Amino acid sequence: MKRRKVCVVITARPSYARIKTALLAIKGHSSLKLQLVLAGSALLDRYGNASKIIENDGFKVNRKVFNILEGDTSISMAKSTGLAIIELSSVFESLKPDVVITIADRFETIATSIAASYQNIPLAHIQGGEVTGNIDEKVRHANTKLADIHLVATESARQRVIKLGEREETVFKTGCPSMDIAREVFDNSNFKFDPILKYGGVGREIDLTDGYLVVLQHPVTTEFEKSKEQILITLQAIMELDIPTFWFWPNVDAGSDGTSKGIRYMRENNDLSKIHFFKNLEPEDFLRLLKKSNCLIGNSSAGIRECAFLGVPVVNIGSRQNERERAINVISVAHDKNEIKKAILKQLSNGHYESNLLYGDGYAGQKIANTLATCELNHNKTITY
Amino acid sequence: MKRRKVCVVITARPSYARIKTALLAIKGHSSLKLQLVLAGSALLDRYGNASKIIENDGFKVNRKVFNILEGDTSISMAKSTGLAIIELSSVFESLKPDVVITIADRFETIATSIAASYQNIPLAHIQGGEVTGNIDEKVRHANTKLADIHLVATESARQRVIKLGEREETVFKTGCPSMDIAREVFDNSNFKFDPILKYGGVGREIDLTDGYLVVLQHPVTTEFEKSKEQILITLQAIMELDIPTFWFWPNVDAGSDGTSKGIRYMRENNDLSKIHFFKNLEPEDFLRLLKKSNCLIGNSSAGIRECAFLGVPVVNIGSRQNERERAINVISVAHDKNEIKKAILKQLSNGHYESNLLYGDGYAGQKIANTLATCELNHNKTITY
Amino acid sequence: MKRRKVCVVITARPSYARIKTALLAIKGHSSLKLQLVLAGSALLDRYGNASKIIENDGFKVNRKVFNILEGDTSISMAKSTGLAIIELSSVFESLKPDVVITIADRFETIATSIAASYQNIPLAHIQGGEVTGNIDEKVRHANTKLADIHLVATESARQRVIKLGEREETVFKTGCPSMDIAREVFDNSNFKFDPILKYGGVGREIDLTDGYLVVLQHPVTTEFEKSKEQILITLQAIMELDIPTFWFWPNVDAGSDGTSKGIRYMRENNDLSKIHFFKNLEPEDFLRLLKKSNCLIGNSSAGIRECAFLGVPVVNIGSRQNERERAINVISVAHDKNEIKKAILKQLSNGHYESNLLYGDGYAGQKIANTLATCELNHNKTITY
């Protein structure tokens, strides 16, 4: 039997973490053939060049699409998406996949959806049905309406995709592949790993013997003029707590220039001797770092998702994860220095939580591969009501 | 008070008919300022250059976006959409509208939605919530998920948009503006008008004293290799009936080259003395022609919509309008010569039907303008469930 | 030794004829590896889809770039070029050629030049140094200034490229590969071939026993509103002569829609019983048809180039080939019906001419391959004065 060609388009570092175990399972499946396309910030040094990590992990990259426009404005998001459609159309025409996979809700993921669906290639969407607010949510549900197959992470996501008018038999609850990595990290908690030794980063060596915090705060695209101010509030809270901290650079989005400027500004005007900055870690290493941390602070979805599985306490700041389903490990606060400090202290006194399987049981990658190998591939659909 | 700038993007001749009375009402509204952008096949001679008609109607065109790629393939649909996003992003950045309007479900309408929503400009979608099947429907519902304001035509469309998770107070049932033109034509049935004198077209003069048929058959994009074959079946049916017929060239889409070739092929190999071909008529004139016709044949949405209001009998062929809500004036048939002939004969013996207000009462344009002048303009939303 | 990867970009049917024997020689050369990219009208059915011919000739196509915008306007030429740069950049990044070849002077050839030179890939230009007037000439000389290696057809072209400031050792006079095909056709004049049987075309069967004419008239882009009028003048002249004629559809360019319309208009209003229309022939077949014809009429460069080698009489109309070097087989006339008729009659009474080697001795393909295998590959240069 001819193997189904599954073309996965990865457009950012965080998306790789959310698909990696599925890539491995697709690559290893006897009925499937993996085609891998990298685009967007996944190719850019400034955002941690996921492409090197992916190639180091043994994946062959079939095509690279450079499509991100410069500029700290929302117009670059729109234009980058247009450019991606143009080039991904050619990529799909050349690779002739049997099914294309688009991941989650980043602005440029709709480019994958349009390039595939307009060329009548069946489209599978990973992580549909979740609720986040903002432009991300518009994109996510638009992806759902363009997609033919839905590989969702949670039960409530499955219900929501069905409510959106998709046929129940095209919606598969697989869990999120990022939980697979979380499970492996969880199962190997004794693994030794020194992040500064391996990745360098920026800032002085810090003493981790009494535990540490992790911060990852993305700009919120619909409020991007405020992103600098918001990042400074968080920095101030962390500085006042005076606890060793690993701080991660945000990924590409309108506003990210503002965030970087904020960090640079702080570093030039303050003594940040207890903060160490990283641009990027391999997904496993990031989770290892989280697993051993005392608390994750910011607005990363990792706080809502992986940390639920890992049982790591989270202080979630601001509106970015507003609507996302969460377990009890998360305390949500506004962009307010005192609220942030208070919540961190509360989490520190609570310590780690029980593992929660809300976003998957840790075997999503294999389930996704099996679904893609056996499901009906069709590009015609109509709403169910 | 500052007038709201309403930017309408028209990408095809049929879309102009569906928005014209709203344009007039927006232009005439004391709280609104109209910005008009033409793109896609609306600018192309080959598809009837709607731009000339629109300028003749007294509208000022603020920007023109040439974005359609050549080629009888679905890849050109995808790339044309990408190109439209890139250029419309610049257009919106330059015109700085308070609200952008995207119309219905053509492939390139999602470009308007993306360019506006990614730049945080409130997006209003006309004709959401309808059901058609095919890529059109994917695009239509994706537009709904990207849009903030929904100006729908029918009650069932309103229900469907709400089911898609949109807040009820953002969904406005205005009816379809094309019904406004239908109403005017209906109210002035005595208007004298000779289409061949006014538009020329291709083919010999035909005798209309005993009535005539109108044919408009678009290629179906997800089956575009079959479009030539399908058009030849319809042509054969019409030829065998030997009744005077006006035949309209289809609009741009993957497959339209095939249709044109089919028509040319037929004209070279057959005696089509009773068929007169047109590329395009002004919307009013097209409806005048329909109003006086004995039957509309093909797969045009005008058969489902305007003809309901006008009471004109319709033979709807194939899957293109499969799921669209319809009144009793429509008989649906497969791409089968004998079925088509039989249905036409049945409609001829039935004669015209009662006017039906399913798609609007003929005052949609004014309702749309009033809604845009008074509704809350917001670009942040989240699903209701 | 590692074989040099030679990437050839073909953007139109006529360009294939001008490079075919070089492709064969590159493919067969032990030190070279051929990479073939098709773009522009070479992929479009409407312009004779050269891609099918090329694949039938046994070449593997590495990438296809759909980039031509619709529309009978010069804006589509500019935008199609921009789109080609974007996509060819990705193609070169993916194929990693050691040298890229751009051919002649069509508007989109500068896209190949920019995509290669901006990525520091050595660029070879075929057919630099010729003089034609119009935008073509601007493009041709701009290509020369972007190119590192110059493979020219004639001695005067060689002199001109050197005068343009290129180093003499980078300019190679190889002759034009289209002469190689002309030589093969010339050497096999007895080959039997029935064009209507093989290609069909449009129009009635015509009697060729007393010889025939061939017409190929392209629109002139800087005067594209006149293209319809000019084509009608030529048609009128041919009709009045009442001699069997093969008429070829022009290639894509601003104005080509006008030409097609003109032909259609004539066919509907005149008795063209002695004219047979073709859209495209394989290069060899086109030359076979020319070789046996009594005269070529129009503004094709084949009249100036291949017909010199073949000794076929030519009536060259208008400004398109104004400045191009020519042999004695050509009579040049204005767009004037009587001048055209008079010149054709003069050529008919003269009959065929001696073969002239102005544009090459028929072994250009091999010379080009040998040059590419041995020349220095460098992307840095400076003007010589």
Add this chain to the structure above:
Amino acid sequence: MKRRKVCVVITARPSYARIKTALLAIKGHSSLKLQLVLAGSALLDRYGNASKIIENDGFKVNRKVFNILEGDTSISMAKSTGLAIIELSSVFESLKPDVVITIADRFETIATSIAASYQNIPLAHIQGGEVTGNIDEKVRHANTKLADIHLVATESARQRVIKLGEREETVFKTGCPSMDIAREVFDNSNFKFDPILKYGGVGREIDLTDGYLVVLQHPVTTEFEKSKEQILITLQAIMELDIPTFWFWPNVDAGSDGTSKGIRYMRENNDLSKIHFFKNLEPEDFLRLLKKSNCLIGNSSAGIRECAFLGVPVVNIGSRQNERERAINVISVAHDKNEIKKAILKQLSNGHYESNLLYGDGYAGQKIANTLATCELNHNKTITY
């Protein structure tokens, strides 16, 4: 008489300095109407957002074109150019200029040339005929071959453009408009101005009483992997000299990320207490700073051009200005720390030079406006030999 619409496209901060007085003269000319388009890095904060300066100077910006792709690679240069062609084509179609001006030799300037010339709009090129080596020179001469009118800075540039086959009557020696600003600065040497007070910049306050150095070193695009290393050599030389220095961030180009990284790296690992970093100054202020400086170091063309007029000593490093005509104020050295130090010390002991008019007498802007108001506007040309 109808005023000629002159559309100037500015794509980078340095280009503004080279055209500003011409803009003023065009704006003030009774026979001309200025249309201003900003694109490329002229719109980006990261490169000093020239757009704000331009608007502060009282110019109305007709259109903005965001076209720069992210990434420290040459592919982004190529794609950004393609994107600019697409959008500038629409801009010219909308603004309908009588003549378009493209400036100098940056990679994206050819986009202006193609968008204008392909649409048959007469194209004027500023600063043709100069020699620089590298991709810049390829672009510059390709611009010349696409342009119809040539507004050159020096006599040798005039000779070179004519040798390139341009008709003598289309080549106008006006001098470079940047000399006009240099002349004004020179004539007002007593003007008081504190750059740190006005612009801030990065780094501590420095003591300027004994004079200071200025450094501006751009990455060299065809060697962009070396750009970090080269910048570190220069930094090392400057640090060892231990003289107060103003250091300017380079403009956008493949490699500029590397340069910024280098600067950041140095700042984190060294005591740069005598270096103050700026991203951008208004053109006049930059010249004021130069005028009072003891020496300019780096590879900026300002060293070759404005500093000739101002008599400022220059140490020119590396290949970037290799071929450019220069006066006696320039000492050229390799990327070698000791050579650089030695040359700076020699310049410091020499002091300022006599003013030299090689690049213009300081009245270029008015000459350019007068030429555009009176020259023949034509888009058809042919090579002169």
